[in-house]
Amino acid sequence: MKPSMMDSLLGLLRIRVKRGVNLAVRDLNSSDPYVVVKMGKQKLKTRVIYNDVNPEWNEDLTLSVTDPSLKVLLTVYDHDTFTKDDKMGDAEFEIKPYINALTMHLQDLPCGTIVTTVQPSRDNCLAEGSRIIWSGGKLVQEIVLRLKHVECGEVEVQLQWIDLPGSKGL
Numbered sequence: 001m002k003p004s005m006m007d008s009l010l011g012l013l014r015i016r017v018k019r020g021v022n023l024a025v026r027d028l029n030s031s032d033p034y035v036v037v038k039m040g041k042q043k044l045k046t047r048v049i050y051n052d053v054n055p056e057w058n059e060d061l062t063l064s065v066t067d068p069s070l071k072v073l074l075t076v077y078d079h080d081t082f083t084k085d086d087k088m089g090d091a092e093f094e095i096k097p098y099i100n101a102l103t104m105h106l107q108d109l110p111c112g113t114i115v116t117t118v119q120p121s122r123d124n125c126l127a128e129g130s131r132i133i134w135s136g137g138k139l140v141q142e143i144v145l146r147l148k149h150v151e152c153g154e155v156e157v158q159l160q161w162i163d164l165p166g167s168k169g170l
Contacts, residue, residue: 008066010170012162013039013095015061015072017046023053023153026078026086033088035155038073039063048079053153062162068099074155076147089147091125091155098141098159101132103170109134127154 017035025031033055034048042063049055063072072095076088097118106115113134118141120126127146132139141159163169 007168009164009167010065010068010099011164011167013063013065013072014160014162015063016158016160017057017059017061017074018156018158019054019056019058020076021054021154021156023055023076023147024078024088024150025053026088027080031086031088032079033076034079036075036077037061037063038075039065040067040070050079065095065099068096070095074145074157076150076153076155087149089150089153091145091147093124093126093143093145095159097130098132098139098161099170101139101141102161106134106139111135115139 015037020033023031023033030051031053032048032050034046036043036045044061046057046059049057071092073090073092075090078086078088080086101115111134115132115134118126118130120128125145125148127144130141130143132141143157145155147153
């Protein structure tokens, strides 16, 4: 029997791209930002928010996870109508700390309980400590990413796990 994707699939990672803060200006006096999220061969993007360097996307992008050691690369672009879209910075983050917290199989914690905190370092793009918390009956990770290769800008995201029936699971 041929192995199916479900045999290697651990589950789904829902990345809520919440908002951008103080993004770089790439047009006359503003930008038209959107976010591209990549992990392995998967690539997803948010909608464009026009004329805003502090956009609120609040958009969910869902990735299939087969290898928890893969990093997630987030890139912000400025949408241009007649020319190539301008890059407005990028950041990458690891999902391993979040996956490790999930494998503790915690249950029934008080809402808001901080399970662990990932500290900013030279090896990550965290703008501040990233908390993995128990919220609404599940673990979520709040992340503020400082964009690299650009003069300014941060992007806030939230990670949430979705178990899939029939998948390998964690």
